[in-house]
Amino acid sequence: LLRIFGPEGMKTYINAIYDTMNFELTFPVEIIEVNSGTILDERDFYVKCVPAEHKIDTIAYGFFEKGRPGKFNAEKAEKLGIPKYLWKKLQAREDVIANNKIVKPEDVLGPERPGRKIVYAVDTRPCENVLNLSKNVDLLIHDGMFANVLQEKAIEGGHSTALEAAELAKKAGVKQLILTHISSRYPNTDELLEEAINIYPNVKIARDLLTIDLPLIKDS
Structure with a gap:
């Protein structure tokens, strides 16, 4: 399917x-x-969408991992007398019974570790919907079609400049920005990258086969 x-x-x-x-x-x-809201909810992740701002109906999507269980405290589990064959259940956030007592996952797990978050917003002007969806995400992939000298053209076409995308990324507190949907008038994208970096330093220009590493948040 x-x-x-x-x-x-x-x-x-x-x-x-x-x-x-x-x-x-x-x-x-x-x-x-779809138009807005949660459109897919699976065990380990969910997907949300919001209307973007373009000349025709366009959707921005957010891909969000659900929080992962905190670090398992084996020493505490042993003190509680929990058999090792039950540890996996606790790590899967299931209650267990040990010594005729109910043991809850939070009794032996540290704080939940947040999942990774990605927002994809192409064919859009900078807008409140995308800004709110992008709050504190690990990666924002955003329309950056033109240099800011062509802002009027971007507005007419329902697109964003590299500078505007960087301003939105900074305001949203994202960890990394990728500019995409670049106009073919820019065989060299240095101008776009320079404009964006002046506002928001952690930015790259998308290219074919580009790989982005989003490491899991480690225990402190």
Whole structure:
């Protein structure tokens, strides 16, 4: 099953492609039109979306890992007389019974370790929806189509300048910014990068096969 999430009208658009191309897929497809809120909630992560600000309906997406269990205190577990075969259950945040007493995960686990957070906002002007979605995320991937000298052109097209994206990243308190959806008028992106770095230093320009390392938050 392939699930495709997109703004209102996505289903009509994709069905029109099916009809025009006159082909059938060998696997089921579910098209889900969304606007805002949590659109997917799995065991280890969830996905949220908000309306972006563009000339047509566009959605920004947030991919959020759920918090991970805190560090397991083996010494404390031994003092409580918890058999080792029950430790995994506690690490999975399940209650166990040891010595005829209920032991809760928080009795032997440290503070929850926060998950990683990514926001993807392309085809958008800087806007409150994206700003709020991006608060304190580990990585923001944002529209940075033009240098700021072409701000009016960015406004007309519903896009952002590199400087504007950097200002939003700084205001949102993100840890890292990637500029993408760059205009083809910039074979050399140094101008865009320089504008952004002057506002927000931890920024890169997206390129094909770029790999970004987002390490898990370690125990203190």
